[in-house]
Amino acid sequence: MEHDKYDHDEEVLGYQKIDRYDDQKISSVATHYKDILAQLGEDPAREGLVKTPERVAKALQYLTHGYDIQPAEILRSAMFKEDYSQMVVVKDIEVFSMCEHHMLPFFGKAHIAYIPNGHIVGLSKIPRVVDAFARRLQVQERLTNEIRDCIQETLQPSGVAVVIECKHLCMAMRGVQKQNSVTTTSAFTGEFISNDKTRAEFLRLITANLH
Numbered sequence: 001m002e003h004d005k006y007d008h009d010e011e012v013l014g015y016q017k018i019d020r021y022d023d024q025k026i027s028s029v030a031t032h033y034k035d036i037l038a039q040l041g042e043d044p045a046r047e048g049l050v051k052t053p054e055r056v057a058k059a060l061q062y063l064t065h066g067y068d069i070q071p072a073e074i075l076r077s078a079m080f081k082e083d084y085s086q087m088v089v090v091k092d093i094e095v096f097s098m099c100e101h102h103m104l105p106f107f108g109k110a111h112i113a114y115i116p117n118g119h120i121v122g123l124s125k126i127p128r129v130v131d132a133f134a135r136r137l138q139v140q141e142r143l144t145n146e147i148r149d150c151i152q153e154t155l156q157p158s159g160v161a162v163v164i165e166c167k168h169l170c171m172a173m174r175g176v177q178k179q180n181s182v183t184t185t186s187a188f189t190g191e192f193i194s195n196d197k198t199r200a201e202f203l204r205l206i207t208a209n210l211h
């Protein structure tokens, strides 16, 4: 039903027609990048750089296209009534985002669980929700909470658990220059807060090597 309307754009942009690729915005952002190249001491007219400002503009538009997606709509498009009330875990979901402080990438994995309360959701929609929030300027803590809140408010399960582990390039290739540090954030609702055993089972499942 709702799916059909969006299929055309889904592959690149997910669930909503967007206007971020409009030529005027691309050329405006590109003009700024041409200036930046010159400020950096480069020659924006040299062969390898001629198309770079436009490439960067397009790349940035892609890397922030999450602003144009309504994550709750993604979940709503594939919610099914089902009498299943055990924990559902989707783990090792790749995350690529950009820190809002330096606009440098942070990347790693998200592990997400929910306990259905009358409805299940199409499995692919969970990584899609992760992408919708990750493809924005973020801090890892907010990314974690936004994913939790979206699933809780939309699907209204008995509990949601989100754990994200990422490396931040702003900490690796500049600044404090720690190459191997990983940041872990977590956010829980419902049974994952009130029931220690449920939370422990989730943590065991995401660390277990089951496959």
Ligand SMILES: Nc1nc2c(ncn2[C@@H]2O[C@H](COP(=O)(O)OP(=O)(O)OP(=O)(O)O)[C@@H](O)[C@H]2O)c(=O)[nH]1
Pocket (backbone or CB within 6 Å): 099, 100, 101, 138, 139, 140, 141, 168, 170, 171, 174, 175, 176
């Ligand atoms: N809490 C949090 N901090 C982040 C995240 N991404 C980057 N940061 C931090 O944001 C902080 C910004 O601090 P500032 O002191 O204003 O920036 P800075 O001078 O570039 O700091 P350094 O990275 O320490 O050189 C840094 O400590 C970063 O490590 C994130 O997702 N969550």
Ligand SMILES: [Zn+2]
Pocket (backbone or CB within 6 Å): 099, 100, 101, 102, 103, 104, 168, 170, 171
């Ligand atoms: Zn940063």
